[in-house]
Amino acid sequence: MTPNREDYLKLILELGGDQEQISNKKIVSGLAVSAASVSEMISKLVKEDLVKHIPYQGVQLTESGLKKASSLIRRHRLWEVFLVEHLNYSWNEVHDDAEVLEHVTSLTLARRLEAYLNHPEYCPHGGMIPKESQTIHEKKRETLTSYPVGTQIRIARVLDERELLDYLVAIDLKIHEEYEIVDVAAYEGPITIRNQEKTLAVSYKAANTIFVDKL
Ligand SMILES: [Zn+2]
Missing domain, CATH: 2.30.30.90 (Ferrous iron transport protein A (FeoA))
Structure with a gap:
């Protein structure tokens, strides 16, 4: 599977790119892609004002990149909780299905799912689940x-x-x-x-x- 722009935004956020520069090297290992594909995608994201890039230091999300990544991650993580708690998925199995579901989840569905799950704060991998229209601020670790x-x-x-x-x-x-x-x-x-x-x-x-x- 070739990672798309949303995958990049989510990964940059997961690596702490809301608060600091994330090196290309970290993105390469996180997505298992070549350094060349990472640079190519980063220039696209810069053009769309989703990330800022400082040569030799790395990338950081812009406000609009952060909003976009947060809303995707919210849907993704809510589905993960659902799959693990209600359909007996293990934490390494949830990714692919949550990945598909996040793209077809409306605001209403996300809201209902969140209420059904009793407003979980974390996904099975320890990531924060933001509330609707909230951006993610993962604890710095x-x-x-x-x-x-x-x-x-x-x-x-x-x-x-x-x-x-x-x-x-x-x-x-x-x-x-x-x-x-x-x-x-x-x-x-x-x-x-x-x-x-x-x-x-x-x-x-x-x-x-x-x-x-x-x-
Ligand atoms: Zn997760």
């Missing part, structure tokens, strides 16, 4: 790659990205779990985390998209 050995952390939010989620299911890492960082391998090697039940080696690439709270 560092990723798992930002902390040294010995840090106690809680998994607070992960990118809503299919390959990442499949990987997390495979290594058995779940949201809200707490760990200590016990090893950080050199040269962007894996980061090893441990708690009483398990020891996991998380690839550097995945760790870059896992947001944690320091305990």
